[in-house]
Amino acid sequence: MRTAVEIAVSRKSSAMYAGRPHVLLERGWLAFRSSTWIPVVTGFLEPVLFLLAFGYGMGTLIGDVTTGTTTMDYTLFIAPGLLANSAMNGAIYDSTWNVFWKLNESKLYKTMLSTPLGPLDIALGEITWALIRGLVYSLGFLTVVTALGLTPSFWAILAIPAASLVAFGFASFGMAITSFFKTYQQMGFINFVLLPMTLFSGSLYPISVYPDWLERIIMALPLWHGIEMVRAFWFGNISSGVLVHIAYFLVMIATGLFVTSRRLRALFLR
Amino acid sequence: MSKPLISVRGLTKKFGDFTAVDGIDFDVAKGESFGLLGPNGAGKSTTMRILAATSTRTSGTVEILDKDPELFGPLVRAHLGVVPQQDNLDNELTVSENLFIYGRYFGLSKKFIKNKIEELLEFAQLEEKRDVKVEALSGGMKRRLTIARGLVSEPDILLLDEPTTGLDPQARHILWDRLFRLKEQGVTLVLTTHFMDEAEQLCDRLVVMDKGAIMAEGSPAGLIKQYSSKEVLEVRFGSDRNKEVAPQLATMCERMETLPDRLLMYTEDGEALLEKITHAGMHATTSLVRRSSLEDVFLRLTGRTLIE
Numbered sequence: 001m002r003t004a005v006e007i008a009v010s011r012k013s014s015a016m017y018a019g020r021p022h023v024l025l026e027r028g029w030l031a032f033r034s035s036t037w038i039p040v041v042t043g044f045l046e047p048v049l050f051l052l053a054f055g056y057g058m059g060t061l062i063g064d065v066t067t068g069t070t071t072m073d074y075t076l077f078i079a080p081g082l083l084a085n086s087a088m089n090g091a092i093y094d095s096t097w098n099v100f101w102k103l104n105e106s107k108l109y110k111t112m113l114s115t116p117l118g119p120l121d122i123a124l125g126e127i128t129w130a131l132i133r134g135l136v137y138s139l140g141f142l143t144v145v146t147a148l149g150l151t152p153s154f155w156a157i158l159a160i161p162a163a164s165l166v167a168f169g170f171a172s173f174g175m176a177i178t179s180f181f182k183t184y185q186q187m188g189f190i191n192f193v194l195l196p197m198t199l200f201s202g203s204l205y206p207i208s209v210y211p212d213w214l215e216r217i218i219m220a221l222p223l224w225h226g227i228e229m230v231r232a233f234w235f236g237n238i239s240s241g242v243l244v245h246i247a248y249f250l251v252m253i254a255t256g257l258f259v260t261s262r263r264l265r266a267l268f269l270r
Numbered sequence: 271m272s273k274p275l276i277s278v279r280g281l282t283k284k285f286g287d288f289t290a291v292d293g294i295d296f297d298v299a300k301g302e303s304f305g306l307l308g309p310n311g312a313g314k315s316t317t318m319r320i321l322a323a324t325s326t327r328t329s330g331t332v333e334i335l336d337k338d339p340e341l342f343g344p345l346v347r348a349h350l351g352v353v354p355q356q357d358n359l360d361n362e363l364t365v366s367e368n369l370f371i372y373g374r375y376f377g378l379s380k381k382f383i384k385n386k387i388e389e390l391l392e393f394a395q396l397e398e399k400r401d402v403k404v405e406a407l408s409g410g411m412k413r414r415l416t417i418a419r420g421l422v423s424e425p426d427i428l429l430l431d432e433p434t435t436g437l438d439p440q441a442r443h444i445l446w447d448r449l450f451r452l453k454e455q456g457v458t459l460v461l462t463t464h465f466m467d468e469a470e471q472l473c474d475r476l477v478v479m480d481k482g483a484i485m486a487e488g489s490p491a492g493l494i495k496q497y498s499s500k501e502v503l504e505v506r507f508g509s510d511r512n513k514e515v516a517p518q519l520a521t522m523c524e525r526m527e528t529l530p531d532r533l534l535m536y537t538e539d540g541e542a543l544l545e546k547i548t549h550a551g552m553h554a555t556t557s558l559v560r561r562s563s564l565e566d567v568f569l570r571l572t573g574r575t576l577i578e
C-alpha cells in the first residue's frame with residue numbers, strides 16, 4: 001500500500017498539477033448517480049425538438065436547400081448543425097451553472113484544493129466531465145437522427161469526434177468564463193449570449209443569406225465553426241477549411257484550460 | 271535537536287492595508303502537539319491556511335518538511351490532514367462517499383480507502399449514518415465527519431482549526447482521547463482553540479496570539495508559571511462595591527485584575543488570602559479559589575479576557 005506522500009512524490013507534482021484529474025470524474029459520477037435526471041433529459045431533448053419542429057414543420061414548407069453546389073432536403077441539412085448544438089448544450093450545462101455552484105455555493109473546489117490536487121487537475125477533470133456530457137448528448141442525437149433515416153452514410157459517425165471537439169471547446173471556455181462570475185445576474189449573461197448564437201449560427205439555414213457584416217460576425221463565433229466542422233464530417237466534404245475549424249477549437253480548449261486553472265489558483269490559493 | 275517539521279520565520283499576511291498576521295516566528299518539532307491560542311480575529315485561521323498550503327503569504331518564510339508550501343502545494347498537502355474551522359463537506363454525497371472521494375483526491379487506492387472508511391466511521395461514531403446524505407447530519411455529526419475525513423490519508427501532520435467547536439462535552443472528550451492516541455503514534459498536531467482546558471490537555475507547547483502577533487510562547491504549565499501565580503482568588507462584592515474595595519485589595523496580593531463583574535487576585539495561597547480579606551472586615555458576596563489557567567496568562571498579556 002502506497003501512502004499519500006509516496007503517491008505525490010511519484011507523480012512529480014508541481015504547484016498546479018498533481019496528475020490526478022480522473023478523480024474529478026469519479027466524484028462527478030458519485031454525485032450524478034443520486035441526482036435527478038430531468039435536466040439531463042431536457043438538455044438532450046432540446047435539439048431533438050428543434051429537429052422535429054423545424055425539419056418536419058418548416059421543412060415541409062421549405063423543401064430543399066442549396067448551399068454552394070449541393071442541394072438537399074431541409075431536414076437533412078439541419079441535422080449536423082443541431083448535432084453540434086447538442087454537443088454544445090451538454091458541455092455548457094456542466095461547465096457553467098454546475099461549476100458556478102461549486103465555485104460559489106458549495107465551495108467544492110476550495111475543499112479539493114486543500115488536498116494534494118492542483119488547480120489544473122480540477123480544470124481538466126471538470127472540463128472532461130462536461131465534455132463527456134456533451135458527447136453523450138451528441139451520441140443520443142445521432143441515434144435519433146439515424147433512427148429517422150437522416151444519416152447520409154455510415155461515415156457520419158466521424159461527426160462524433162468532431163462533436164467531441166466542440167463539446168471540449170465549449171466546456172473549457174464555459175468554465176473559464178464562469179470562474180469570473182460572482183452573481184446570478186452575471187450568469188444570466190451567458191444565456192443572453194447563447195440564445196442568439198444558437199439561432200444565428202447557421203444550424204437552421206446557411207449564413208450566406210446574411211448581409212456581409214453579419215456573416216463576418218457569425219464566422220468569428222465558435223458555434224459556427226463547430227457547425228461547419230461537424231457538417232463537413234457528416235457529409236464527408238473534408239477540405240482544408242476543416243483545419244481552420246479544428247484549430248479554432250484547439251485554441252479555445254487551451255485558452256479555457258489555462259485561464260480556468262489560473263483563476264482557481266487566484267480564487268482559492270491566495 | 272533534529273530539524274523542525276514546520277519552521278515559520280517573519281510570517282506576515284496582509285489583506286489590503288490590514289495586517290492579519292504580523293511577523294510571527296515558530297517551529298514545530300516532529301511528534302509535537304502545538305497550539306495557537308487567541309481571541310477572535312487574532313490571525314489563527316490565517317496562519318493555519320498558510321501552513322495548509324492553501325493561502326499565500328505577504329512576506330516571511332515557511333518550510334514544511336523542508337518545502338515551501340507555496341512552491342510545492344500538492345506535495346506539501348499530501349503530508350497534511352486538514353480540519354478547517356468551517357465544515358466543508360460534499361453535500362451532494364453521502365457520509366461514506368465523502369470519506370471515499372476525499373481519499374481518492376489523495377490518490378489512495380480504492381481498496382485501502384474502503385477498509386479505512388470502516389475505521390473512520392467508528393472513529394466518528396457515524397456507522398449508522400453511512401448512507402445518509404451529509405445535509406441530513408446534525409452540526410456535531412458534520413464536525414466529527416470533517417475530522418474523520420482529515421484522517422483518511424493517515425497524515426504525518428494534522429492541522430485542526432478549532433476542532434471541538436460545536437461538539438458536545440462527551441464528543442469533545444472522545445476526540446481529545448483520539449488525538450492523544452494519534453500523537454502517541456507520532457502524528458504531529460497543530461491546533462487552534464478558544465478553550466483553555468483543551469489547550470492545557472492537548473498542547474505540549476503553544477503560542478498566545480493577539481492582533482496577528484505572538485505574545486508569549488511555552489508549555490501550558492510553563493506559561494502559567496511565568497505569567498501567573500499558583501492560585502487565583504475570584505471575589506465579588508456586587509458591581510458597585512467592586513470598584514470601591516479594589517484599591518485596598520490590590521495591596522494584599524501579588525497582582526489584581528478588575529473585571530466588570532469580579533476581581534481576580536493572584537496569590538500563592540488563595541484560602542489564606544480570603545481569610546485575610548475577611549479579617550480586614552470585607553465580606554465578599556461570593557468567592558472562589560482556583561488554580562491559575564491559561565485564561566489568566568492571556569489576561570495578563572493582553573489585558574483582555576479570551577472568551578466573552
Ligand SMILES: Nc1ncnc2c1ncn2[C@@H]1O[C@H](COP(=O)(O)OP(=O)(O)OP(=O)(O)O)[C@@H](O)[C@H]1O
Pocket residue numbers: 285288289290308309310311312313314315316317355
Ligand atoms: N480573506 C480575507 N480578507 C480580508 N480580511 C481577512 C480575510 N481573512 C481574514 N481576514 C481578517 O484577518 C483577521 C484574522 O482572521 P482569522 O480568521 O485568521 O482570525 P482567527 O484568529 O482565526 O479568529 P477566530 O477565532 O474568530 O476564528 C481578521 O480581522 C479577519 O477579518
Ligand SMILES: [Mg+2]
Pocket residue numbers: 314315316355431
Ligand atoms: Mg479562526
